[in-house]
Amino acid sequence: MHLNKRNIFLISAAMVLTLECSPAAMAQAGTESQSTVDSGQIADIVVTAQRREENVQKSSLSIEVLSKEDLAKSGVTSARDLGQLVPGLSVAQGGSYAQTFIRGVGDATTNDFSSSGVVYSENGVVINRNIALSPNFYDLERIEVLKGPQGTLYGRNSTGGAINLITRRPGYETGGYVTVEAGNYNSLKVNGALNVPVSDIFMLRGAFQIAKHDGYLSDGRNDQDQRAGRLTAMLEPSSDFSLLVVADVQHEGGKGPGGALLPLPAGASAWTGPSDTLSTSRLPSIAILPNANTAFINGNYASVSAEANLNVGFAKATLVAGHRYVDQHSSTAQPGFTTNYAGKSKQDSVEFRLSNQSNVLRWVAGLYYFHENIDSVLNPTISNVIPFLNASFDIPSLPTTSLGAFADATFSVSSSFRLLGGIRYTHDKKSILGMLNDFSIAHLPSVAISGSANYSRVTWKAGAEFDVGPQNMLYATVSTGYKAGGFSAVAPPNNQFRPESLTSYVFGSKNRFLGNRLQINAEAFYWKYNDYQTSVLQPQPNGIVSQPIINAGSAKIYGLDLDVTAKITKLDTIRFVGEYLHTQFGEFSYVRSATGLVPGVTTGCTFSGPAFTQFGNQVQTLDCSGFPLQRSPKFSGTVSYDHVFPLANGGDVDFRAFTTFAGSRWLGGEYVGAELARPFATVDVDLTYTSPDNGFTLSAYGRNVGNKPVYSNATIQPLSGGSALFTAINAPATYGVRASIKF
Template sequence: MEGEMKTLLWGASLGSLVIAGQVQAQDRANTTDHAALEQDRGQIDTIVVTANRRSESVQDSSLSIAVIGGDDLADAGVSEATDLGSVVPGLTVSLGGGVVQTYMRGVGDFATNANAESAIAYNIDGVYISRPNGIGPIFFDLERVEVLKGPQGTLYGRNATGGAINLITRKPEAGFSGEVSAEIGNYNARKISAAAGGGTETFAVRGAIQYNKHDGYLSDGYNDADSIAGRLIARVRPSETIDLTVMGEYLDMDSQGAATIKRSMFTPVPEDHWEGPSIGNIQQPPTAFIPGGTRIEDDGFNDTKVKAVSAELNVDLGGATVTFLPAYRDTDAAYLTYTPGFYYNTAETSKQTSIELRLANDGEALTWVVGGYFFDEDQTQNYELRAIPIQQSTVSTELGTRAYALFGEATYSISPEFRLIGGLRWSRDEKSQSGLSNAILPTPGQTDNFAERDFEDVSWRAGFEYDVGPENMLFGTAATGYKAGGFFPSVPYPDNSYEPEQLTAFTLGSRNQFLDRTLQLNLEGFYWKYDNKQERFLGATPGGTTGLLTTNAGKATLYGASMDMQFKPTRNDIFHFAVEYLHTKYDRFLYQVYNPSSTAPIINSYPENATSCSLGPVEPYTANDAIPPLQYDSTQSVDCSGKPLVRAPKWTGSMGYQHTFELGGGTVIIAGADGQFSSSQYLSPDFIESGRDNGYLSINADVTLELQSGLSIKIWGRNLTNEAIYTGGGRYAFSRPLAAGGDPTLFYANIRAPRTYGGTVKFRF
């Protein structure tokens, strides 16, 4: 509580001093279009989005949406998904090995392997990115990013339970334009970006490339970056009614990868929050000191390659527009990472094909879209898990997913001021898993991982929009989202299966502009109900090993409110303030853990200090034919009902101020600062104190000199308060180690970057 109050007081003080400049602000002055600056009357710009599968102003949309412009992303240093959490309140993005973990208002997935699917749908130009390890550093040469909060089941389908993140690339246009930028900073950071394109109204091409490299933020080299990504887009418009865009992408990451660092209440932790886990003994788990035990080393790696091609064909039929969107993505990932007490060496492949066909009409009284969707993905997964001498195993798995959907949504104007919204989506998922788990320790053996299931769901959306005034809209919506069930590698179905999750969300909001569009105030209140929430945790599997399991947590309730305010008193000044309050609670979160038999070389009961949840009595357990004998002799229930959702802080927000100094002759200086804050949050469903982040306040600042020639020079600093910001993690699995001593609640956590600073030179033409 003290940490939360401290954070809020800091936030209030910062707001009163107005030392911020939120990168999420939808109007920036740093543009080389100085003629436009001269004509600027000081109004807040209109931002057009396509999240509803049609073009509309943000202020006319009833979606809970945050929009970040491409220039703002670059200014904030956003190169990959993990950077995005620093610019959007309510969004937490972390890494589990080489896999991106995304949570929106506490809704997400502890994704760590090929079995995991995010509850937040990432899309690039309308194409769904299925693999959380295939997102990577693709946040370059973008027009904008749209962050949709809440279930998007109607238009975005499965795996959009908590929301969707849409990346919209810059498209080629007639003429010729481009930009080149070079950035250097501490931690030996260097980033080079370039984009150029042009052509005629009939045919145009744009290419973009980004190289990003910096040393590890952890002292042993982890949390580094080394990537190169490219994108080529061609646009063909042979007539006024036909518009075809074809895009090819390539991504190559070759870094040491992410690591987690020790957090504990009872044993010392390094004074330097970013001391690498492989250095010395203080970061090592107790099992590292057992003869032959698994130590954390500095040999981790993340080698991921993505190749993708997609197309979008729009044909104007007069009364409606047909959109055809075929796509293919090939992801090849290999990474070695250490999690608390474990060594994971993983290789995964994914071949994803998707096709979407839509028919849409944007009429005066009725706007509608109908369509169909097909998705096909084939995956392989091979990994070795070590926790020697307690456990060692290998897993070889093949996974298949076939998904089908039919959807439609319409908005009907009863009057010029009042509109009704309705939509439906039918989804079907056909999933399969095959392969073997091979135990080496503690007891050699082999387990068949076979599983096969189908899932179906109907999602819906309904609501209204009411124009209270020319620049004021009131809206209310109710919507549902669905995430298919699945499997984890263990004994055969049904013991390795879990059910789909559903979320129902109610939102009441108001979008407003006042004072001749110089003040913008958007307010929202929301209430979410979760059923069968999927939760991943580290525990004993039914097959006699320790690993990541997925269970259905039961029910949860979330509610809160948000405010987003922008004020542009002059054409040279803009203020921004956003805050979100979130209350979450598991109404029911009950699961079973398996206790090893006395012959197993690990603890004989689930330790009470491994969780703050309630533990039930130890019950006798009788193994079935699928489970090797002598692995377990009892089960025990764990009841976390009443706990808050993980990665769901009560308060998050941002604030900012930016001023443009006009020096004459087309030269300007733009100075700004921004701050983000968060109250405390649990990082994993263990609900232990060492697994709680106490909240933070992070401040960034930058100064840019822009010349009329298109040249700009920027000096920037990020996380100037050098806050240790933790974004995820997990409990040390063997909470009562064989070795003497050790922390029974040892926790390892992901951490964001420390203080960074540098300069960027950019030339636009």
Template sequence: MRQVSLLTLIVASAWATGAAARQEAATPAAPAADTAIAEIIVTAERRDSSVQKTAAAISALTAAQLERQGVTQPQDISKAVPALKIATGGGGYTQLAIRGIGTLSGNAYSEQAVASNLDGVYVPRPAEVNGVLFDLDRIEVLKGPQGTLYGRNATAGAINIITRKPSFTTGGDLTLEAGNYNQRRVQGALNLALSDAVAIRFSGQVNRHDGYLSDGYDDADESAARLQLRMAPNDAVDLTLSIDHAEVDAHGGGAVQSPFVDPGSPYTGASTAAGQAIFVAAGLKPVLNDGYLDLKTTGAGATLNWKTGLGALTVIPAYRKMDLDTRQYAPGFLLEDSETSRSRSLEARLASPTDAALSWIVGAFAFAEDQTTNIFTDQRVTYSRVIAPKLDTRSYALFGQATWRATDQLRLTAGVRASRDEKTLQGTRLSPLPAVPAAAYPAVCPSPATFSASAGTCTSPIAGDATFKKTTWKIAAEYDLTPSNLLYANLGTGFKAGGFYSSLAPNTFQPENLTATAIGSKNRFLDNRLQINTEAFYWRYKDKQVTHLGPVTPSGFDLITENAGKATLYGLEVDMIWKPTANDQISANLQYEHSRYGSFVYNQSTTTGAPTTSCKVSATTAASVVLVDCSGHRLALAPTWSGGVTYSRGFDLGSGRVEAEITERFESSYWVGDEQVLGQKQKAYNKTDLLVSYTPGDDRWTLSVYGQNLENKAVMSSSFVQPVLGAPYVTLRPPRTWGARLSARF
């Protein structure tokens, strides 16, 4: 019945769009330059195209939008895209999800279900995105599996971060910002045209603010710089070389117990006296305020675009490096992590002209990442451990996609990608055991480990080799009702790579898989003053990777990852922009989503009798192990309703122009953790942002004042259940912030 209702909704939406389009086509008129909605060019399909001509659900945030909304950190992106959830927890770990499909764990072995790309380069560790969000041209959020053109780890979609490129005109800009929580930000760029064919651009940012939590956590202390050299000797060749570096030296992310220890002050940190008392009473190491986050990232790469006789050739070699050193208590216990990542990638693509009867793109991709990780945890009554594994990843892919122009209005597309992942894990696990009850962890190390009674330690080797192969594909059709109205339908697949967890074999898990169907339309009406885009989607998700406290071979328990679930999601997304006058604009987006696990069953280890969960729990034949069944539950990070409305108004003055903008965002209730306990349920909420700016007639500078989250709502973004207390600890989105921003252009 629900599928029938969804089909009815899709057909009705398409019929209404078509009727309106035919009426518009009957009375064509030239758009007025001062009232027409601006076109946005994106590279979502690996070639330049208008958002309105791209048959996919894409949210494109321009440089002006990013500046107005104060986007400087990854979680800021999700404010403008209802389908996207980004949470930055302790240790710099970043969790990404689109329409409820994502990664809830944040360890070094986790792969993401949403691919992050910087200027066409795949960024393997989402923590690296923390230092690159400045001097941007735009951000593109692609919703739905991108298995053909993006490949691995783009199961739910992709985020494309595109920086401003050097131009052949000398100029620059400078932004100064100050606000509450001792907010201080400086961002600048200098563009030098060395000739008509050579330009260089240097940009940088320093961003700092005090902690949003009372004990100093959730602060920022970031600095970053980027240098780019562009050479375009003729119309056929365009080469850009770039290098970037960023450093974070902060207290780091923090978490609070939920339900809140002090409901009247939800941003009270867990290291306060009230928060510590809970841990001391349970015999656990309390949360302290001595956490830190030291993160250094460096990237270097090149982008060559060369128009050849065979087609447009694009070659992108890149190198990225990340060094992470952190101490955090966000999971509800002490966790120290020293991690390095070195990655190299190369992508080459050849694309035909887009106006050909048969347009195509073919390419190859190679990726290598070497990770080393040293992790120490202290949970007192369970066990402490040190893990020192080395994980090497190699990934290769061949891909191609072609579009046939069947008629002047109808186009048919098919694409395929063959991927191969190879992973090797080597390392050692050291478990100090002197104060550990026998029931909590085996007193004798499992073979082939060794046990030292005098030192009270258990040393276990960690090793494994795994290869994963996957073929993903896409088929699509698009039809132009008019030059301004597009209908499309597509069916595609995506996958998230499998991998290891840090325990004795068997310690592997398999890839996740997603098959998605979408029917949508993109439309301009009223002389390009009204834009309405819609997409109805139906996703089938299987082999969900879930990370939890589970039994390991031959005995004991650990934080493991296994394939434990499948789910179905469907819904409708609507985006609208209306510009009734040259001075007024209303933007709105709305998403409805229904999501349910068809099957979500896994074995959970417990030290307290039964795990903290709202799912069904039943006994097993193994001691301290229960069967958890979350089948029929809603996916985490998937509110039924979400959206926002923005109204902006311009006032022309004799000396300049005033712009006022107000944004209201809302979400219905949703879970922030797979355990789905009361403390992990975010209630329905709404938040308001306000911006007022003044720009003089010569457009040389702009002064803005802003307020965000004016209601000061404490909104949860991620969660981890403390394994001994059975209590969820949650990270929070920023509280009410306000400030002023001065931007100058020269």
């Protein structure tokens, strides 16, 4: 928790720079700075989420936008940081996997066999392997978080929504920036960029980031060790043609993600690591594995993408192509549950679009191709005694191919009334080939894993927008989403799961009042969720214990979003974003061992009907109908306050306070009391000095200043008699300084 000499030196140097650049402190507060004090109106936000530039306030999109300033002040360096900024969004680390949920829809599995229900992309290219997400969060222009199914333009695996990372593009002026941030836990983050216009038509931009901090847990886990670099080239010989090429390389190291083992002994820190003796003392000897604190992550990732735009007269032609490579070795070694992973994947995608943005009819139509193959070995170990709880999933071939054709249009019936429509056809082919090997004392025979399947689905949307006034809009939409089926690492024929689907009904309003000083947006939504995919512990042939992905049932989701921004004065801004969310399984049942699959595994659900024999095992149907979906609090939101203090020298100081809150929510699928997380509220503060010419900023920050433990996922430790729970925990209180120089 203490600052080392390196960080003390950096902080001291930054403070000296502040004294040199701020001769008048906060005197004469009536003098307005041009750096952050504007006309007192709420700024417009332009996004490209629908493959065209549009003002958020003029669109029926359910979207939250995080600007580069938001990302810097909130210290975003990974996907899991986003969950603290957007109500309705939950991001947790399950081992190396980013488990992302929007309004209770997502994916909680921690392996390669399922797909996320929320699709990530960078510059329009899908990031299908969510183990390679975190090092992408630097030199970004913005992040767009779309809530609800995006089946028309984004296609497969967007039942819950989409998250778009938009990197900063080269410009026509030579310049750049360097930012240095240092804080407790020996935190050090250095990032920067250099923009070089090579000629009038060709520009380059290079960017980098180094981000490190010690582990937040007592055994060193939940640390960070990332390095990343990006080179972007822009060719624009005329207004009719442009070519953008982006290349990334990234490395991720350290001990990697970890979790707390609950409940904690009296007096123990919430950030007690799982291999700490305070944690292991509560587990039976059968669950204590050797080398429990050997966790590590060693990931190397690379990508290249290109976007070409050409004016062909009647439309603009756009080609977006990308290649991504992932190579990761990791171990989430911890007492009672160790997982070793080694995997590589190669992904290629191409999208071709034609679009026209006339005043009467705005349309886009296109074709899409995606292919990925994963070669991986996964070794989970819960005990070396119980069969197939010490196993190896050796899967050298896990390919996916997806083809799509889509069209989307907005027709202006009049200057104030518009009709929306879109349709997409998606065809997916998935297959699996590998072996499941047992290394327990019983050493059961190996099992061949194989299968191939095709899935096709039509997704669509329809809606209307009506301008009540120049700054007031009503809208209603119906849209659908689709998440592909696939295969689990168990023996056929029990290894295949079906696609899941979601239909969304939305009615909303977007408004500006008082001369663009007050913004009120409200949205009501109702979702129908079918063929919900989840992973559960089930007995398999020959006594195998495994965790296949199944289709468990259906659910209904409804709620209300409210977003209010008020420019009280030119110097004061208040924003409240809140969400009420109700989720409930109408049907959620699956087969489970009637005799207790492994000793002590408990559930809050109900066993229904008599026991029966399946694959030679006594099983019974477990019914979880009526429970809420995981990670879906009834109430969640953020509240922020910004005040600008103008300085006599023409600079200013910006104070920002940001609160995130959420109600109780289920973090695991067993629905036992320990998995019900308590409500929380955290507070972040940021104080930033900006020089008169905007060339230098210096910030002091505190995040989660109350040191509140916030848990984000949970799994029952199978051999603890139901008394121990593994859970991911967010960062404790962190603080530090950040200095940035533009040149």
